[in-house]
Amino acid sequence: QIDSARLWGSIHETAQFGATAKGGVRRLTLSSEDKQVRDWFRKACEDAGLEVHTDALGSQFGLRKGRDMSKPPVGIGSHLDTQPTGGKYDGILGTLGALEVIRTLNDAGIETEAPICVVNWTNEEGSRFAPAMMASAAYVGDFTTDDILSRKDIDGTTVGQALDSIGYRGDKPVGFQKLGCFVELHIEQGPILEAEGKTIGIVDSGQGVLWYDGKISGFESHAGSTPMPLRRDALATLSEIVLAMEAIARKHGPKAVGTIGEAVIANPSRNVIPGEIAFTMDCRSADGAIMDALDRDLRAAIAEIAARRKVEVKIDLVWRKPPTHFDSKLVAAVENAAKTLGYSSRRITSGAGHDACNLNTVMPAAMVFVPCKDGISHNELEDATQPDCAAGTNVLMHTVLAIAGV
Amino acid sequence: QIDSARLWGSIHETAQFGATAKGGVRRLTLSSEDKQVRDWFRKACEDAGLEVHTDALGSQFGLRKGRDMSKPPVGIGSHLDTQPTGGKYDGILGTLGALEVIRTLNDAGIETEAPICVVNWTNEEGSRFAPAMMASAAYVGDFTTDDILSRKDIDGTTVGQALDSIGYRGDKPVGFQKLGCFVELHIEQGPILEAEGKTIGIVDSGQGVLWYDGKISGFESHAGSTPMPLRRDALATLSEIVLAMEAIARKHGPKAVGTIGEAVIANPSRNVIPGEIAFTMDCRSADGAIMDALDRDLRAAIAEIAARRKVEVKIDLVWRKPPTHFDSKLVAAVENAAKTLGYSSRRITSGAGHDACNLNTVMPAAMVFVPCKDGISHNELEDATQPDCAAGTNVLMHTVLAIAGV
Numbered sequence A, B: 001q002i003d004s005a006r007l008w009g010s011i012h013e014t015a016q017f018g019a020t021a022k023g024g025v026r027r028l029t030l031s032s033e034d035k036q037v038r039d040w041f042r043k044a045c046e047d048a049g050l051e052v053h054t055d056a057l058g059s060q061f062g063l064r065k066g067r068d069m070s071k072p073p074v075g076i077g078s079h080l081d082t083q084p085t086g087g088k089y090d091g092i093l094g095t096l097g098a099l100e101v102i103r104t105l106n107d108a109g110i111e112t113e114a115p116i117c118v119v120n121w122t123n124e125e126g127s128r129f130a131p132a133m134m135a136s137a138a139y140v141g142d143f144t145t146d147d148i149l150s151r152k153d154i155d156g157t158t159v160g161q162a163l164d165s166i167g168y169r170g171d172k173p174v175g176f177q178k179l180g181c182f183v184e185l186h187i188e189q190g191p192i193l194e195a196e197g198k199t200i201g202i203v204d205s206g207q208g209v210l211w212y213d214g215k216i217s218g219f220e221s222h223a224g225s226t227p228m229p230l231r232r233d234a235l236a237t238l239s240e241i242v243l244a245m246e247a248i249a250r251k252h253g254p255k256a257v258g259t260i261g262e263a264v265i266a267n268p269s270r271n272v273i274p275g276e277i278a279f280t281m282d283c284r285s286a287d288g289a290i291m292d293a294l295d296r297d298l299r300a301a302i303a304e305i306a307a308r309r310k311v312e313v314k315i316d317l318v319w320r321k322p323p324t325h326f327d328s329k330l331v332a333a334v335e336n337a338a339k340t341l342g343y344s345s346r347r348i349t350s351g352a353g354h355d356a357c358n359l360n361t362v363m364p365a366a367m368v369f370v371p372c373k374d375g376i377s378h379n380e381l382e383d384a385t386q387p388d389c390a391a392g393t394n395v396l397m398h399t400v401l402a403i404a405g406v
């Protein structure tokens, strides 16, 4: 059994780095708050006897030796960055839970056959730089390191510049740390476990993701003197797209979601009809065929709206992550650990993307979910209970012991 | 006849202050570009022999003496500020046209009975600070000077601070310069004159304006893991409001327009359902009963949308300007001048608000319109011809001569 109070203390201690007035955390990737939590995490890993290295994209790897160093390490961990209006658990539970596993093994004097590697992946959230799960995507070869280093945030700062500004461009090449498998603990970020009164979610699959950049070019004109029929209003166009996206996701529901989270009017003014809007779109489904249908329906709807309103709408698919089917043996190992420990559980699909989804494309990967209050995540009110967080960490530890060998 | 080439030269010389790449002007009120054009204008007025004073809200008054100084001056002019994506004529033609009238009278050695006062009103556009036609509204007593001085732009800068930062908080109290009447020359900013091949618009009325500040409070949550039916999406709510506004304006059309020109998502992120949006609304009609109906319909539609989507929407009416009916004698004087000069003309309603609409509430006021290309305004592509600008300035001069007396 892990030390529930120590885990809880770590979560709340690090929540100070970027704490918001509403009780959440604002810790955008590679920000000064992210540097603070990285420094804390490195020291905590070193104090736990881990050998810590940082790769060229800033991901942190803390290695605990095993008896047989020829075996690839069992990877555990998650991320410490958050959304602009993020909570105290998303990513953090999985990273500090992994640290807690190491601390518990140390206290118990347990040596494993295979080494164990604790990981804090850079930019899982995808809020400051696209795509999400950026560093693990480069790790598995979906993108080159140079490509990722050149990605820009909204102010034009590149990933490379941001890494340098906080001193976290590591000296190890991406992929330097081989892993044999990866297990990630996370809050569910959805309402199912809580609603069904289950403590552990055995994650067997994950939704695929489509991310688009969009741009609407209408025509700026006077709000008072331009007759309604002559307008080419970019905001009215966006409004139709938002509602079309909602209708399309509902049509394919409950196995699909669609969201427009960002929209910026260029040169806004109260008495000017909006002429230009940049926006982004996020669509998901766990079913590849539905993803294709979402893409098709969305493009058709947008083309119709643009033609009817005589505005130009450009859509650019910037990221396509196929649905994930986690490794069946590793999923069974998680299920077995939950049963052995006596926790109620169920199989579950992840609505969110996770670094484990990327790693699963090149090695066995699996995930452990615990409930979160009202299914709320990406919100400062995100909440989870101490017993549930401890239960998930125990399942993580016992899964690791089963794989790594004692 | 005024000097068409000199007028054209002044318009294009001052267009350098805030010139944009697309051939427009970005000269927000009380910005450094506004200071440049104000300095230019003061010097030009002084060179034309006017006595120039600035009031506490930065409006510039250039007085030309008349034979009978006991008579109140005839006011002419407009404004030199522009929209973020503004053109070279909106306001500028009326202000530099007024200067051209003075220069022409000087050249011809014409003395008038009543004095003439050229005015550049501060913040006609209402883009940086609300309301529009701000300084003329204070002049006629709709707002106190202190109230206006405390209005803030989006960065929190007050009108008072902005005036000080460019050195244009004048030493004269608002209202120091009495005027007997006011005549404003302006581009139409709409398509009617051009479509009908008329050179001069005799403006007999103007639309009333309703300005609202709005705030939507939904709930931020995860774009991937929040099922569609559980969302309280602020952007989807805004989208319905935008389309409701459009439908309501069309329902009361062609005598109504409605626009949402500004909308800002708080803490936007690609994979977060928008939780909070601030926005503004602009509705207009020349018919007071339709204005009331717009307000009623809009509030009802918003209440229904908010209740159905379980989000909070707050609406605050920040400005209500009733429809304008210009002084019939002064309108007739404009019409007479146009006829005498042989220009084709028609009576017309102004879609935009103008300082003359404010002044009309306390003194006789009227306006002269000239065509603009494709009715485009509040756009960098705004355009007008040199002959039309000259024609409008001639009508302005002959109207002034008729009222002031030679």
Ligand SMILES: NC(=O)NCCC(=O)O
Binding pocket: A090, A124, A125, A126, A132, A133, A189, A351, A352, A353, A354, B222, B224, B271
């Ligand atoms: N777990 C999580 O919230 N990931 C963020 C990436 C995404 O799913 O949008």
Ligand SMILES: NC(=O)NCCC(=O)O
Binding pocket: A222, A224, A271, B090, B124, B125, B126, B132, B133, B189, B351, B352, B353, B354
């Ligand atoms: N003339 C003009 O464009 N005025 C701006 C104020 C408004 O009508 O919105």
